[in-house]
Every structure is written in structure tokens, then in C-alpha cells.
Amino acid sequence: MNRKIRQIICVILSLICVVSIWYKPVLANEKSSNYSDIDSRLKKEIKELHIPGMAIAIVNYKEVLFSETYGNCDNLDTPFIIGSLSKSFTALAVMQLVEEEKVDLDTKISDYIDTSAYFINASDGDRITIRQLLNQTSGLGTYQRFGNAKITESYGQHQYANINYGLLGEIIETVSGVSYSEYMDKNIFSPLSMSHTAATLIQSKENGLITGYRNYFGLPIAGEPDYPDKYSWSTVPAGYLSSSVSDMAKYLQMYLNGGMGIVSQNSLNAMLYDNVYVDGDSPYYYGMGWTLTEEYTEPVLGHSGLVENYMSNMFLLPESGLGIIFLINMNDYLVTNQLADIISKNVIFALLGREQYDISGSPYIVRHLLLNGAYLALVAVAVYPIATIRKWKKKKQTTRLILFDITRHGILPLLLLCLPYMVGIPLWVVWYFVKDLFLVLLVNSSLLLVMGLYKILFAVFKT
Secondary structure (H helix, E strand, O other): OOHHHHHHHHHHHHHHHHHHHHOOOEEEOOOOOOHHHHHHHHHHHHHHOOOOEEEEEEEOOOOEEEEEEEEOOOOOOOOEEOHHHHHHHHHHHHHHHHHOOOOOOOOEHHHOOOHHHOEOOHHHHHOOEHHHHHHOOOOEOOOOOOOOEOEOOOOOOOOOOHHHHHHHHHHHHHHHOOOHHHHHHHHHHOOOOOOOOEOOHHHHHHOOOOOEEEEEOOEEEEEOOOOOOOOOOOOHHHHOOEEOHHHHHHHHHHHHOOOEOOEOHHHHHHHHHOOEEEOOOOOEEEOOOOEEEOOOOOOEEEEEEEEOOEEEEEEEEOOOOEEEEEEEOEEOOOOHHHHHHHHHHHHHHHHOOOOEEEOOOOHHHHHHHHHHHHHHHHHHHHHHHHHOHHHHHHOOOOHHHHHHHHHHHHHHHHHHHHHHHHOOOOHHHHHHHOHHHHHHHHHHHHHHHHHHHHHHHHHHHHO
């Protein structure tokens, strides 16, 4: 390959790695808990990050203090798919059944469901309790599904896995004798007057589900959600409820008001504070569908949500008596998602009177340009052998050239396909959440492999 091309590719790849690791928004001097200032800042940030639509609400125990919609979301009653915020609803339903003495938190799950339908070894269900599913200490793996579930070495330690809450959904159905959606409608949504919240795709669309967007090479493209069935990686109880900010405001107020007859304060305390320590870059505690972090000036409870074309965040600030909900109708895994988390942090900082992060300098455009540059570099690597095949045929097949082609057409494409696994993510997860990257990896790997096969056949038949 031409030396200049190799140098350009190396520079582009180095830049994207540096930007991905290095970029951290700086704290601005602006401090404000004025809601008009928060609104103005959000309008600027939404535009800066090219987010199609967003809705937010801030509440205390008795009223909505601030609520607004942005972009193509023009109604506070418009539902979004809320992702893993669904887990807290599932935990809440379980606690209702605990209060009715139909479920015991420390009883093995095999007492409630036929575990042979979900586990490779049904006896694993004798080792896992309801509490362990709620706290995600069951030992079940992050990427497991119904039918291939098994306890791993993480048993007893926190390991985030959708299957935990999928199993809780099955237990709710078995114990209550009705479907998950029927149970939620009757026991949570209706009592809280959450009329724009649903546990089925049909009802979500009837409620006016906002169109979600996936990001392809920096362009938000509208598309249908990959709504799950029973055997999907994620399930409705783990991540596919839909709700509006107006409904989620009522939901958060329920926590601020001691349960409002949905559950007792003791049950809420168990959900929020009977938690396990989770190590990481920013250590936190995981309760029952809620996390607890001490990275702010007061303890903050919360949970984030992400599906293929929606993301969300909710928070409770018990000392300040506040609840906050964010709903966004886009997933841009490699760029916007991290920056959107900063948007939500800025609102918390504003409410606590702290300095906020400054999101400026067109980070959305800059990052996507660098990502697309890296993608183009891979395309150049894959297309170059095709464009120069005539020249290659005339070359003498030296040991050096053969080794180079083995690296280029064998080792490199395999490395590209294995790259997600090397960072602990299956390739099929990349397909769900970062489709443009998946296409780049698959197409370029295929081109390199096919061209390598062509060269082998040419060498064989030439001799």
C-alpha cells in the first residue's frame, strides 16, 4: 500500500482514539437554578447535539415545577420508549406482590416458575432468589437470553443483565395469573392516572408513540423500534415500557409521596436503599431498578434507559425533594449518548447550584467527522487491493508480499470482526445499537476476505 495512504490512515485512526478518550466538556462558570435559564440552556444543547426530540419534567412532591418539550416533540403527553427505566416499574410490581405475601424476596425463583424453560440447567433456579434478580447479583450473564441462561462466576456480585428483569416479568405473570401488561395497567398505570403509559407496542402506538431515530454516520434516520418478544435479549419488563414526561412526573411524585397507596414507604426504601456496591470508574450502588450515586453534593437516585432508537434518564434527589425525567427519541451510541448524559447532569448541577459543563465547539459534528474519517480509512484499506489488482498480478510473489497479503486479507478482517468481542461486546449487539459501525466492519471485512480468496485462486490456477 502507498506509504502516504498508510500515513493518512494512521493519523485518522489515532485522532479518533484520542478524541474518544480525551474529550471532556469543561465546567462553565454559569450557575443557576432558575427554570427559564435551564430552559434556555437546554434549547442550546439540544440544537448543538442535533437531538430530534426531547421532553423533560422536574417535580416536587406536590407539583410539576418545570416541564418542556423540544424539537419534534410538541406534547408533554407524547410517549417515548423508556428503556431500562422499565426495570423500576417491574421492581415496583414485585414489591406489591411481596406486600400481598404472594412473593418472598429471599425465596428461590424455582418456587415460582418452571426454570427448565429458561435455564440450561434447571437447578440454577434453586440457587437464585427474587432479591438477587432485583439487585442483579444472580450471576446471570449480561448477554444471556431465555433458554441459554446459566449462572456464571459473577454469582453474588452485581452484573447488569436484562434477563434478571425478564425473569421477574415471568414471575409476576405466574403469581398474578394475568399478563405483565394487564398487571401493570391495573395495579400501577391506572391508579397513578398514567394514561399515556403502556407495556405493549400496539398500545404505545395508539397512545401516540413518538418516532425514534437511529444514527447512521452522523445522520438521524427514523425507524421502528426492535420491539422484543419473549426470547429477545431484552424484554418488555426489562426495557420496553413506553411513557410520557407527564406520566413519568406522576410516577416520580409517587416516590416523593411515600408510595401513594401503590406500595408502602418500607417497600420504596427497599427498592431504593437495599442495594449492592458496584465498582467502576464512578462507583455506585444498585438497588431494585434504581441506582444510588454520591458523585453530587447530595445522594442522587436514578436510572438510565437505552434501546435502539430511544434513550432516557430519571433521577430522585431525596434531600432536595425533587424528581427529574428526561426522554429522548434517538440513539447515537458513539457520540450523542455520552453528551446527553452531560445534559442531564447539568440540570442536576443547576438545581444544586453548582457549575455546569459547557457543551460547545460543535462536539457532535467534530466527533462524527472523525468517526466517518476512520470509517473511510477502513474503506480505503479494503478497496485499495481491488483498485490495484492488475498491478498486484504483475508483481513477483515474494515471501514479503505473501506475508503482507496474509496480514491484509486474513488477520486484519478477522481482527475487525472480533473487535467488538475484544472489548466485551458481541457483534450482534453492535448490530442493534451501532448499525453504521456494524456495516463498516462487515462490508470491509468481507471485501478483504473475498479479495484474499481471489488472490489465492489466481495464484493456484496461474501455476
